[in-house]
Amino acid sequence: MTELTQRQELVEFARQLWVYLSRHAYRAFFRFEAGKDLIAGALYHQRGRYARPFLHSAMLALIFFGITFGPKLVRASFLSENESGGVVGVVFGQGTETNGLVTIESQKTWNQVSEYTIKDGDTLSGIADKFDVSVDSIKWANPSVNWQKIKDGQVVSIPPVTGIVYKVKPGDTVYSLAKKFETDAQAIVDFPLNTFSDDETFALVAGQTLVLPDGVMPDAPAPATPRFANVLTPDAGAVSATGNFAWPAFGRITQGFRWYHPAIDIANHDGGSVLAADAGRVETAGWSSVGYGNHVVINHENGYRTLYAHLASLSVQVGQRVNRGAVLGMMGSTGRSTGTHLHFEIQGTGGKPDPLGYLK
Structure with a gap:
């Protein structure tokens, strides 16, 4: 009998709790709806008052983000296009103006030093012809390779152009490197892969990789007489x-x-x-x-x-x-x-x- 009474009390408690919660939930919902209607009505009657300030604020925000992040987005887009193999109209590493001049699109991959896996029957001259670079350029990029004994599966580095791929040392400048490796400083500046810590002075950072187009090693034969x-x-x-x-x-x-x-x-x-x-x-x-x-x-x-x-x-x-x-x-x-x-x-x-x- 006692157990039955406790069960009945538990059921009654649950019922009363449900009634209490339902009543307060209904009141809260009613108040929410009333408040929402009040706010909606106020906004309706004041419609258009804040349109102009909102538009002006949005434009200012757009200009701010454009100035702040625009150059980074453009640079990222430029690099991604180059990495995909397309060539943007470029002179001296920068885009051309709208003057009716366009650059022929090239299929050559120029934005990195390539790695090539030797295949059976490959020769140094054949590889050079395949990548349109000089034999010496490939030799200089792979000083430890014995080209008389290359074998299938061996990996070698291929420079993007005829010349030298060089790691900058402290004290190096574009002009000193051009003189040392018998090339033209302007050619170094023009090459798209090369970057500078200061684009006004063409300053270099020790440790960076620099491509020296048409450069030759100091102990190499002198280049042809200039035209x-x-x-x-x-x-x-x-x-x-x-x-x-x-x-x-x-x-x-x-x-x-x-x-x-x-x-x-x-x-x-x-x-x-x-x-x-x-x-x-x-x-x-x-x-x-x-x-x-x-x-x-x-x-x-x-x-x-x-x-x-x-x-x-x-x-x-x-x-x-x-x-x-x-x-x-x-x-x-x-x-x-x-x-x-x-x-x-x-x-x-x-x-x-x-x-x-x-x-x-």
């Missing part, structure tokens, strides 16, 4: 484009046409005049924020344009018509440049060809 640009200008004074391009300056060719440098560099320590390679209309004349410095673009109105970069001064204006051999300005070292030289490009309908194949 000089001829300033003789046949048909000088021609008022219409001839289709043949004359040399735009006198000096030594310090850097040739490459997949990452679709131009030639003509250097002259004393500067000198920069001449129009053919007749045409000046399409661009002024400062470039992407590395060209003072530059001129001439539209020859026959499917070709020519670009002249790093000028010390300009002698022409946009819209001006120039004859073949006309002075465009003086050779200089403005923009992303390591010394006095002319960066000369030819732009055709199919991209940027090697100027040496067109200059007469």
Whole structure:
């Protein structure tokens, strides 16, 4: 009997508890609904009052995040595109301006030193041809490899271009390395893989890897005699484009046409005049924020344009018509440049060809 009474009391307690909780839950729900309706009504009557302040605040926040994180996002996007094999229009490691000039897309992987696994029948010269680099460049990148005894499965390093892959030591500079390894400082700066702790002075950090295009080891045979640009200008004074391009300056060719440098560099320590390679209309004349410095673009109105970069001064204006051999300005070292030289490009309908194949 006592057990039954306790069970009944427990059931009654549970029932009363349920009634209590249900009542308070109902009251709480009712108050919540009433409060919600009150707030909704107030917002409805005040609609539009805060639209403008909200819009202004949102725009300020967007501008703040764009300035703060924009450069990092752009750099990340640029690097991811390069790693996927695409080549952005680049000159001197930076993007080109909208002046009608585009860079031919290249399939060459340039953003890293590659590793290659030797296959049966491979030879040093065959590997060099496959990767379009010199035999010596591969030897220098693999000093411990005996190329007379290479075997299937052996892994070797392949430099991205003909030249030297070098680990920077304390005290090294772009200029000292260019002198030591008999290459051009501008070529080192132009190579897309190379980075600098200061883009104004091209400062290096000890331990970083640097690619020295066309560099040679100090004990290697001397490079071929440098070629000089001829300033003789046949048909000088021609008022219409001839289709043949004359040399735009006198000096030594310090850097040739490459997949990452679709131009030639003509250097002259004393500067000198920069001449129009053919007749045409000046399409661009002024400062470039992407590395060209003072530059001129001439539209020859026959499917070709020519670009002249790093000028010390300009002698022409946009819209001006120039004859073949006309002075465009003086050779200089403005923009992303390591010394006095002319960066000369030819732009055709199919991209940027090697100027040496067109200059007469």
